[in-house]
Amino acid sequence: MEIKLLFLSTLVLLVCCIARNNFDHFLLVQTWPHGYCERIQRNCSIRNYFVIHGLWPVTAKGKAFLSRKRKRVNVSDTIGRGNLFKDMRYYWPGLTKTDLNLWEDQWFAHGSDSPLVPLDYFQRTIQLRKLVDLVKALRDVGIVPRYKGFTHHKSTYRQGIMKITGHNNTILKCYSSKRGHLLSEVMLCVDADARNFIDCNPEEFQQQNCGPDILFSKVKTM
Template sequence: MNYLLLLVFSLFIHSSSATINFDYFMLAETWPPSFCQTKTCISAIPSKFSIHGLWPQNNSLPHPTQCKTTKKLVETMLKPLKPRIANVWPSLTGNNFGLWNHEWTVHGTCSTMAAFDYFKLTLDLYAKSNIKDLLQKKNITPGKGPINRKDIEDAIKVATGGLAPQLSCDQNSGNLLEVRLCFDTSTNPKYKNCSTNTNCPLNNVYLPL
């Protein structure tokens, strides 16, 4: 009996140690014209924000990465989602599956989700808001600048219920590289405040064509 209890306890400890805990999701969306000024893009440059990835995050460092490297991604897993993924989650450097596999290996394996569910959730969260449209409604359009960082944040808050996004900019040009939106970990994730840490200047942000 004591041996059986010890075995059950050992299995419980092993199972618990394998559980990945994180505090929230961060959806990173890239502005392709900015990205393609820093990298060599070999495909057509989209004129809308595209998905970079959905990242499980902790409130404090370190953030979880590469949690279950044995959970390999196979392209056929994504077949039902393929048209949606290719449209909004392209690799600007030319290897779509390479990008998706990287995001799954580094971040998706920390989500505690199956691959199909992780990618579907990413697509669904992306579809909740159109960042380019939100900016245009506030007269923030590509090619126009310089832009005040707070104006960008306030335009996006219209969709998030006043909750703050996180912005990332190229340090040399001031170009807006990414907008990051944060969500809680509920079964139907809701917007939450992102960390206000940003490398974007206050007054000289650009959204290139």
């Protein structure tokens, strides 16, 4: 009897661990180039709009989905040279590496862990990005990027973004500098089909590292 109970207990723990590592939904991760480039302090390509970092499959708690099925793909062959390629060069540029290297790395690190085939992964990421103009969303609540600007409470950032996503799905990431907490990335929760925005689970907001007041900054040379 004790052996059976031990076996059942082990089986339950194994099932729980597997469940925690199961794919649940996506995070659309966008980078604010000015905040990112100020943090890395090296050659970096600046854009005045949010660019895609990646579309990341995650567990229900927002943790990276763990898989051993990762494989590389020839992105050039996958996306061709048509409108998708043009959109990716605009919305998904490499800030410190070539565009193609960034796309290939994001597919290998994240896309290949998702249930999407490569073409769908890239197409849906672009479609989601086109739905959200974060610079405009923040400007509509009075947040404008400046080098010597004013800080705004993180709740104002989230309220502005919520108006365009329709969901409580905004996770803010910052770079802590001498000037304060500079906005670096915005992560938005997306459904399992990578088509619609959804509310984030409460545990996911623990990934935020910004203080209460955030600076939407431009680098000094711009």
